[in-house]
Amino acid sequence: MHSDIKTTSGHRGLxxxxxxxxxxxxxxxxxxxxxxxxxxxxxxxxxxxxxPIGLPGLTEPETVxxxxxxxxxxxxxxxxxxxxxxxxxxxxxxxxxKMARLPGFADVHPLQPAQTVQGALALIDTCAHWLKQxxxxxxxxxxxxxxxxxxxxxxxxxRAAHDAKGEARKYVLVPDSAHGTNPATAAACGYEVxxxxxxxxxxxxxxxxxxxxxxxxxxxxxxxxxxxxLFERNVLDIAEAVHGVGAYFYCDGANFNxxxxxxxxxxxxxxxxxxxxxxxxSTPHGGGGPGSGPVVLSxxxxxxxxLPFVVQGTSGFDVTENEVDxxxxxxxxxxxxxxxxMFVRAVAYMMSHxxxxxxxxxxxxxxxxxxxKASLEDVMSVSYxxxxxxxxxxxxxxxxxxxVSTLDxxxxxxxxxxxxxxxxxxxxxxxxxxxxxxxxxxxQSLDSFIKVMRALALAVKEEGAAARFAAAPQLTPxxxxxxxxAARQPILRWRPQAEPAQAAE
Amino acid sequence: MNDYMYTDQHExxxxxxxxxxxxxxxxxxxxxxxxxxxxxxxxxxSVSQGDEIAVVESVxxxxxxxxxxSGVVIEINExxxxxxxxxxxxxxxxxxxxKLKMNKPADLEKLMDEAAYDSFIEDLG
Numbered sequence: 001m002h003s004d005i006k007t008t009s010g011h012r013g014l015x016x017x018x019x020x021x022x023x024x025x026x027x028x029x030x031x032x033x034x035x036x037x038x039x040x041x042x043x044x045x046x047x048x049x050x051x052p053i054g055l056p057g058l059t060e061p062e063t064v065x066x067x068x069x070x071x072x073x074x075x076x077x078x079x080x081x082x083x084x085x086x087x088x089x090x091x092x093x094x095x096x097x098k099m100a101r102l103p104g105f106a107d108v109h110p111l112q113p114a115q116t117v118q119g120a121l122a123l124i125d126t127c128a129h130w131l132k133q134x135x136x137x138x139x140x141x142x143x144x145x146x147x148x149x150x151x152x153x154x155x156x157x158x159r160a161a162h163d164a165k166g167e168a169r170k171y172v173l174v175p176d177s178a179h180g181t182n183p184a185t186a187a188a189c190g191y192e193v194x195x196x197x198x199x200x201x202x203x204x205x206x207x208x209x210x211x212x213x214x215x216x217x218x219x220x221x222x223x224x225x226x227x228x229x230l231f232e233r234n235v236l237d238i239a240e241a242v243h244g245v246g247a248y249f250y251c252d253g254a255n256f257n258x259x260x261x262x263x264x265x266x267x268x269x270x271x272x273x274x275x276x277x278x279x280x281x282s283t284p285h286g287g288g289g290p291g292s293g294p295v296v297l298s299x300x301x302x303x304x305x306x307l308p309f310v311v312q313g314t315s316g317f318d319v320t321e322n323e324v325d326x327x328x329x330x331x332x333x334x335x336x337x338x339x340x341x342m343f344v345r346a347v348a349y350m351m352s353h354x355x356x357x358x359x360x361x362x363x364x365x366x367x368x369x370x371x372x373k374a375s376l377e378d379v380m381s382v383s384y385x386x387x388x389x390x391x392x393x394x395x396x397x398x399x400x401x402x403x404v405s406t407l408d409x410x411x412x413x414x415x416x417x418x419x420x421x422x423x424x425x426x427x428x429x430x431x432x433x434x435x436x437x438x439x440x441x442x443x444q445s446l447d448s449f450i451k452v453m454r455a456l457a458l459a460v461k462e463e464g465a466a467a468r469f470a471a472a473p474q475l476t477p478x479x480x481x482x483x484x485x486a487a488r489q490p491i492l493r494w495r496p497q498a499e500p501a502q503a504a505e
Numbered sequence: 506m507n508d509y510m511y512t513d514q515h516e517x518x519x520x521x522x523x524x525x526x527x528x529x530x531x532x533x534x535x536x537x538x539x540x541x542x543x544x545x546x547x548x549x550x551s552v553s554q555g556d557e558i559a560v561v562e563s564v565x566x567x568x569x570x571x572x573x574x575s576g577v578v579i580e581i582n583e584x585x586x587x588x589x590x591x592x593x594x595x596x597x598x599x600x601x602x603x604k605l606k607m608n609k610p611a612d613l614e615k616l617m618d619e620a621a622y623d624s625f626i627e628d629l630g
Contacts, residue, residue, distance in 0.1 A: 180567075424565045483564045487541035488589065 015477060018069040022494050025056030031063055073477060074287065075419050081441060081449050082286075085391045085422035085434025086179065086227055088257045088279035089286060095352055096282065096345035105344045110336035114318050120340065121317035124310045127343045130350045131275055131294055134358070136266025139302035141295045142309065143338040147254055150274025150293030151185040151221070153306060153333055157272060157297060158219045158248045159189050160304040160330035169218035169247070175204050177228055177426040179252055182221040191218055198428050202228040202384040202393075206237060213245050223252035224268070225259070225389035227426040229369065229434070239269025248272065248301065256280045257438070258366055258390035261359030271298040277339075280361075281346035282440075292342035303328040308337060364439035365390040368446060372437055375450040379457035383429045390438075396431025398457060403466025406431035409456060411480055414473040416452045509597065510573070510613060511622035517597060518573040518616065525574050525605045529561065532626045534596040537563040540589045545581040545603055552576065552605070554612045559602055561592065574612040576605035 010017040042048060058066070076082070082089035100106060108117050128140045141157075144150040155172070162169050172186035175196045183193040194212055199205045203226065220242045224232045232238065242249045251265050251273040257280045259265070265273050277292040278285035285291055297305055307329045308321045319337070320326055353361065366389050373382060373392040381397035396406045410420035410433070422434040437446055459465060473480065509517045515533035518525045534540070542562040552558050552572040559570040581603045585591060592600035617625060 427566055484539035484541060484590075487539075487562075487564060 012477075016069045016072070017477070018066065018073075020494055021056045021058065021063075021066055022496075024062065024066060025058055027052075027057060029057035029059060031058060031060035076286070080417060080419065081437075081445055082419045083421045083435045083437055083449065084286075084419060085229075085393070085436040086254060086425070087286065087422070088254075088276070088390075088436060088438055089419075090257075090279075090282055090438040091440035092282055092284045092289075092345075093349060093352070096348040099348040100341050100344040102344075105340065108340070110340075115316065118316050121310050121319065123347055124337060124340070124343055125312060125317060127347045127350075128294070128310070130347070131296055134260055134264065135270075135273060135275065135296040136264030137270070137273070137296035138266075138299045139297045139305050141297065141305045141333075142343070143306060143333050143336075144274060144293040144295055145334060145339060146278075146291030147252075147274055147276045147293045148181040148185065149291075149333065150276075150295045151181055151250070151252065152188065153293075153295045154250050154272035154274060154297075154301075155185050155189040155191075155219065155221075156306070156330045157295070157301045157304040158250065159191075160328065161248065161301055162218055164304070164328060167246070170216040172218055173209065173212055173220045175222060175226070177202070177226050177428045178221060178223060179227060179254060182223075182252060186219075186221065198228075202226070202230045202428070203232055204234065204238065206234045209238060210241055213241055213247070215245055217242070217245055217247040219248045219250050219271075221250045221252060223255060224265075225255045225391075227255075227434070228384060228393045228428065229255075229388040229391035229436075230384060231258075231389055235268045243269065253296075254279060255390060258362055260362045261355060262362045265296070266298065271301050272296070277342050277346040282349045283342040283345040290339050290342065292339040292346070294338070304330050306330055307332045310337070361439050362390075365437075368437040368439060368441060369435070371443075371446055372435055372450060375446075376453055376457070379454055380433075383432070391434055391436035393426070393429060394433040394435070395429040396433075399431065399460055402460045404460050404469040406433055408466075408469035408472065409433070409460070412456055412459075412469050412472040413452070415475045416456070418449065418452065509619055510616040511619075511625075512571065512573045512616060513625065514571050515626075516570060516573045518613075520574075520607065520613065523607050523610075524579065525576060525607050526601050527573055527603060527605065528601040529570065529592065529596050530622070530626075531596050534593050534600070537561060537568060538565045539563055540592045543582075543585040543589045543592060543602065545585070546578050548578050548581060550578045552578070554609070554615070570602065572605065573616060574605060574607050575609040576607040578603055579606045580604040 077089050077091060104119050105123065108120050114121060124142055128142055131140045132138070141153050144153045171192040171194045173194050173196055174182045174186060175198060177198050186193050196209050196212060197205050204222065220238065222232060222238065224235055226232055239249050248271040249269055251270040253265070253273040253275045256275055260280055272295055274293040274295045277283045277294065278289065283289060283292060307323065307326060308319050311318055311320050323329055350358065369388050369390050369392045373388055376394070379398065380394045383393040383395045399405065399409065406423050410423045413420045424432055425434060426432055460469070509519055511517050511530060515530045516527055517530050518527045540561055540563045544560040546558055553575045554572055556572045557569045558572040561568050561570055582601050585602070594600065
C-alpha cells in the first residue's frame with residue numbers, strides 16, 4: 001500500500017502537507033519592505049502598541065504557497081461529481097463568470113446615482129422578470145442573501161400580512177421531512193412550530209395536516225418536491241385547506257431545480273417561495289461564492305415586500321428606497337439590493353438556456369436521479385417505491401447486519417474520489433443517503449459513480465467489511481476525524497504553544 | 506424509587522413523592538449516537554405533558570425531548586453541560602435530564618411500563 005510509505009518531508013508526492021499559517025511564521029519576517037519610521041515625536045497620544053501585533057510573518061512566496069496548497073485540498077464541483085442531496089451542486093458555467101466580470105456589472109457601486117447604473121438596474125429587473133414568469137407569481141424580493149434568508153423574508157412578509165389584518169396568529173406548520181431551517185425560521189419570526197407527520201409513502205399526511213389546521217395557523221412551510229425527492233401530490237388540496245383558514249402557503253424552493261420550466265408554484269397556490277439562485281440557476285456555492293435567495297410573492301403578499309426594489313419609471317429604472325413609497329413594506333433585509341454578481345450569473349444562465357432549455361434542465365435532473373435509482377436499487381435499499389424527482393433517497397436497510405453504518409459507507413466513498421452524498425437527512429428514514437446528481441453530469445460521469453456505489457454496496461457483504469469501512473477514508477491527507485470529540489470539545493482558534501488551549505471558547 | 510415508565514417518544518420517567526425524574530431511554534441514546542450537547546429548561550418552567558422541554562444534540566441530529574408528565578421544573582442535571590456523554594453512558598441513571606414537580610398525576614396513565622415499552626421498540630424494528 002502506497003499509503004504506508006513514510007517521507008522525510010511529510011509531503012506525499014504532490015500532496016503537500018501544510019501547517020497553519022501561524023505555525024509557518026518566523027518572527028521578524030515580512031513580505032513587505034517598509035522603511036523604519038524616522039524618529040520624531042509620536043502622534044499616537046499614548047496609544048502606541050506595547051506588545052507584538054501577533055500577525056504571522058512570512059515572505060510573499062511562502063504566503064502564496066500556503067493559500068494555494070490549502071486551496072488544493074478543497075473538493076469542489078470543478079474537481080469532481082458532488083452528489084450532495086438537497087444542495088443541487090451543478091456545474092457553474094464559465095459563460096456566467098465572463099458576464100459577471102464585465103466592468104459595467106463588476107465595477108459598479110450600490111451608492112452610485114441610479115442614472116449612472118441603468119444597465120445594472122435593468123439586469124436586476126430582467127432577473128426579477130424571469131423569476132416571476134417561471135414561478136407564476138406577482139412580485140419578487142431580490143435582496144435575500146441566501147435560502148434561509150429568503151425563508152425569513154417570506155415569513156416576515158406573511159407576518160406583516162397578518163399584522164395588517166390585525167390578526168395575531170400563533171403557529172406555523174412544518175412537515176417532519178423539512179429542512180431544519182424551516183422550523184428555525186418560523187421560531188425566529190415568533191411562531192410556535194407544529195410538526196406534521198409523513199405517511200409511509202414519504203409524503204405529508206393530508207389528514208393529519210387538516211386535523212392540525214385552525215384559525216391560529218399563520219402559515220404552512222412545505223418543500224416541493226420534498227426532501228425525500230418526492231412530489232407532494234396533494235399540494236392543491238393542501239393549498240386550499242391552508243387558505244381556507246386564512247393562513248399562507250410558504251414553499252421552500254430549495255428543490256425548484258426539479259420543477260423549473262415545468263410547474264409554476266403560483267399555480268399550486270403558493271404565496272411565497274425562495275429561489276436559490278445558487279442552486280437552480282447555477283451560481284457558485286458551497287464555498288465558491290455567496291448564496292442568493294430571491295423570494296417570489298403572491299398578489300396577497302406583494303405589498304409587504306421588503307425595501308429596496310427596482311422600479312421602471314418613465315425615465316428609466318429607479319430604486320424604491322423609502323417607506324413613503326411603499327408604506328406596507330415590512331422593512332429592509334440588508335443595506336442594498338442583494339447579490340448583484342449572482343444576479344448577473346443567473347441571468348446569463350437563464351438567457352443561455354432559454355425557456356425551453358430550462359424545462360430540459362428539470363427533465364434531465366429528474367432523469368439523472370431516476371437513472372441512479374434504477375441502477376442501484378437492486379444492491380441498495382430505496383426508501384420509497386416509484387419514480388423520484390431530482391434526488392433519490394436510500395436508507396440503511398441494505399447495511400443491516402453488516403456492522404457498516406451510513407457514515408462508514410459515506411467515508412468509503414471519499415477514498416474513491418467522490419464527495420459523499422447527504423447522510424442522515426432527511427430524518428424520516430433510518431440512516432438516510434440522499435443523492436442528487438443534477439442535470440449537468442454526463443451519462444459517463446453517472447456510470448462511473450454507479451460503478452463505485454455498486455462495488456461498495458457489494459463489499460458491505462464481504463468478510464471483515466465492518467472493520468474495513470470503519471477505517472475509511474485511508475487515502476486522504478487526514479484520516480477520519482473524531483466528530484464526537486470535535487463537537488464536545490471544539491478548539492476554535494490557534495494559540496501559541498505556551499498558552500494552553502481552552503476548549504469551546 | 507418506583508418503576509420506570511416510558512413515552513412513545515422514548516423518554517423515561519420515575520416518580521417518587523410527586524416528583525418525576527426523567528431522561529431518555531437506552532434505545533433513544535443508542536439511536537441518537539454520540540451526544541454532544543444537551544439543552545435543558547430553566548428551573549421554574551411550567552410544562553404540560555407532551556410539550557418540548559429539552560433538546561439533545563448528537564453528531565447526527567438535534568432531537569426535541571418532550572415532557573412525559575405535566576409539572577414544574579425543579580431541578581436540572583447541571584453536570585451534563587460539561588459531560589453530555591453521560592447520557593450515552595448511563596441514560597437511565599447518571600444521565601438523567603431533569604426533575605418535575607408533578608401537577609397532573611393522571612398523566613401517568615398514558616405512559617407505558619417496561620414490558621409494554623420493550624414490545625413497542627421491538628415493533629419499530
